[in-house]
Amino acid sequence: MVSRRQLLEAGVTRETLRWRVGRDWRLLLPGVYALQTGLPSVWQRLVAAQLVGGEGAWLAGSTAASLHGITSAPISMPIRVLVPAPRRSRRISWVDVRSTTLLGERVVERGPLRLGCLARAVVDAAHETPDERAARGVVIEAVQRRLVRLDDLEHWVDARGRRGSARLRRILAEVAEGAWSVPESDLLALVRTSRRLPPPMANPILTGPGGETLTSPDLWFDDVGLAVMVQSRRFHADRLDWEATVEQGSDLSTMRVVVVGVTPTALARDPEAQLRRIERAHEAAARTGVRAPVTASVRATVPLGVTG
Known part of the structure; x- marks a missing residue:
């Protein structure tokens, strides 16, 4: 996976790029190419999603939670990407790019991928999930497996503001009372x-x-x-x-x-x-x-x- 900017900076001419695409290379997302013609793997899609987000982008929400090992948040489409404000939010094919002003999290680098911290990923994944039981499952798994602290989840719920906080706080209250599944x-x-x-x-x-x-x-x-x-x-x-x-x-x-x-x-x-x-x-x-x-x-x- 490589971006158009990376190819041009590496010396690939625009003429070569136009000639290669459709023959040896595949346009996967706007400005992002797979140096192959076959279907991309899940890993390649993750790299492509981060590339289309641009410099400073990182994988977030249910996507990051899954990559951190939360089994109740499997990788699914759209792939969740965060970018720093003032860059705008947009939906690009199977990638959901969201702009955020919350930039204080610790981003984990895993090879070419950049993952948001697990606590925020769990909170965002629970918010994204339309089914409340599934949302509870994400939070309970993270806490029961001792991957996160409730205090850290509460911090990110507070940081999100009022949007969707009622359900998240209800789930955290249940977990705090001792519900393990x-x-x-x-x-x-x-x-x-x-x-x-x-x-x-x-x-x-x-x-x-x-x-x-x-x-x-x-x-x-x-x-x-x-x-x-x-x-x-x-x-x-x-x-x-x-x-x-x-x-x-x-x-x-x-x-x-x-x-x-x-x-x-x-x-x-x-x-x-x-x-x-x-x-x-x-x-x-x-x-x-x-x-x-x-x-x-x-x-x-x-x-x-x-x-x-």
Whole structure:
């Protein structure tokens, strides 16, 4: 991938350029050429997108988030590019070039590519995503994998101003409360709608009477010792997390903890039915007057990580 300006500066004449294009070279974007005639790879498209942005351009938003390793933000079209103001925003084929006055981020160079910092990329990717569950997935993944700090995400939400900030702040609030996956976030939002349930703790640290660490439930109602668990292998960080969930009866039930299991499918198909199950379990536990001898403490929800 090479720009017209680079070719001319390298000594290629305009006549040679006109002759080559369509024979040996391909015009990929205005002023950007592939020195081949075949279809460009994704990597070549990324380089071309940065070149069409011009000097000082960098990849941003969902494009940068994906290149930083966020799997819930796959590379898709349009490729997101930021350029410093006062240069103008414009859409060029499959490239979305946006002008920005926010120039304080640390740009990471990866070969010929320049990537915006991960914290800003995550915030912008969540803003770009029309589906709120998908947006939550981007933020939750970045925080759960300890790639960013919540403080840094909040900084970039503040820096963006009011545009789209309400949804972003709502997502950050859910993550700060301890939601570690999109189904957990759905569950937390669902429980909040209940007029019969007290506020739960999300992913608390549970210890038994002897100080032993117990399985951490997704939601915990401390007044009655009720645990709610999302049962899905896909949304657990690793095999050990999943095994801990599967084996929850061996420690939580031994401590007389009431456990309500829900699945992402059931939450999506009939959330009201799942809420009623949790409400009934909470009421039944309250009627017994017996609470498990378990201590719950709030887990740190702002993990430190490497960020820009």
